[in-house]
Amino acid sequence: MFKPIFAFALISISCLQVYAQETPKSYTQNINGTRLSFDMESIPAGTFYMGSKTGKPDEQPVHQVKLDAFWMGKCEVTWNVFEPFLYRDFEKQASTAAIPAEVDAVTRPTKPYLDMTFGMGKENQPAVGMTQYNAIQFCKWLYVRTGIFYRLPTEAEWEYACKAGSSTAYFFGNEAATLSDYAWFANNSDNKTHPVGQKKPNAWGLFDMHGNVSEWTYDQYVADFYKLGESKIAENPVAKPEKLYPHAVRGGSYDEAAENLRSTARLASDPSWKQLDPQIPKSNWWFPEAPFVGMRLVRPVKAPSKAEIEAYYNKQPIKDL
Helix, strand or coil: CCCCEECCCCEEECCEEECCCEECCCEEEECCCECCEEEEEEECCEEEEECCCCCCHHHCCCEEEEECCEEEECCCCEHHHHHHHHCHHHHHHHECCCCCHHHHCCCCCCCCCCCCCCCCCCCCCECCCECHHHHHHHHHHHHHHHCCCCECCCHHHHHHHHHCCCCCCECCECCHHHHHHCCCCCCCCCCCCCCCCCCCCCCCCCCCCCCCCEEEEEEECCCCHHHHHCCCCEECCCCCCCCCCCEEEECCCCCCCHHHHCCCCEEECCHHHHCCCCCCCECCCECCCCCCEECCCEEECCCCCHHHHHHHHCCCCCCEC
């Protein structure tokens, strides 16, 4: 296991300040009882400026946000790790021991009625098309398997981690001319996802923060949410989701223009992502018209209480009529 290290100095990095708070080490998470694992990168506590003065109205106003330390997935969650949660047969194939009863008790997604890889492949490819509820239940499966609380990032955590101390449109600068070195997007993707981790990472070791697939956050999408942070420092802000639509999605995807891959660009989930779903009510688990949406994990350094964990995982889905 890893041991925490400590930062004692206040470090100023461009638009970001890193505070003297416990800073975790990066690590590899083995999924107990299986041959599966994934990598988590250390993200230090700090304060940064969220939003963009030159961006769209929902990226304004620029405001200060202070965040606790956390870990974030080095890459987007891949089918290699997601599919054993989806299908018990895949979990049995990946397991090195019998599946514990408490793991088996976790509710699995309904089997999709079409190929949710959309022909783009599985090996090291980002898992796509899951609803936000599906993504959170995957985190619950990981919790039962590992005993560690994983969740979706908040919008603020996602942007902070993407920027990695930068104050430019992309974490590498303002010009999109070199975006192909860092991202899969409309100009170079051949209109499909690609195996994670093939492009250059940002300064904090995170791959595909721009492009490949857009990524779920936990937040409700509120167009003017940033106004609440004016003239003060917002600490660990989150727009708690209370409605089925819309939720905030970040990062841009393989089929989008460079403008939509900026660090501050926001996307709202939409019912049209389920337009082809023949079920009544529509599935809680899948977006058959959203092959561009995936997920990335976060683990907070300050672990929540057992009651808070259960409240996060066990919130009932809202029916989609």
